[in-house]
Amino acid sequence: MNQSEVLKLSNEELKDQLVEKKTKYNELKMVHAVSPLENPIQIKSLRRSIARIITEITNRETK
Numbered sequence: 001m002n003q004s005e006v007l008k009l010s011n012e013e014l015k016d017q018l019v020e021k022k023t024k025y026n027e028l029k030m031v032h033a034v035s036p037l038e039n040p041i042q043i044k045s046l047r048r049s050i051a052r053i054i055t056e057i058t059n060r061e062t063k
Contacts, residue, residue, distance in 0.1 A: 006056045017057075018053045021046055027063045 001017070009017065025046045032040060 001051065003052055006052050011057070011060060014053055014057050018057070020049065021050050021053065027052060 003020075006014070025043070028037065028043050028046065031037060032043060048058070
C-alpha cells in the first residue's frame with residue numbers, strides 16, 4: 001500500500017487496515033521462523049505499510 005492509497009482512506013478504514021496488516025505481519029513472521037518464505041520481501045513491505053498507516057493516523061490526530 002503506497003502513500004497515495006493511505007491518504008484516500010478514512011480514519012476508520014485506516015484503523016481497520018492497521019489491525020489487518022499487523023495480524024498478517026505476525027503470521028508471516030511466525031511462518032518465516034519455522035520455514036523460510038518463498039518471498040521474504042513481503043515482511044519488509046508489510047512493515048513499511050504499517051508504518052505509513054501509523055504515520056497518517058498520527059498526522060490526522062495532531063491536526
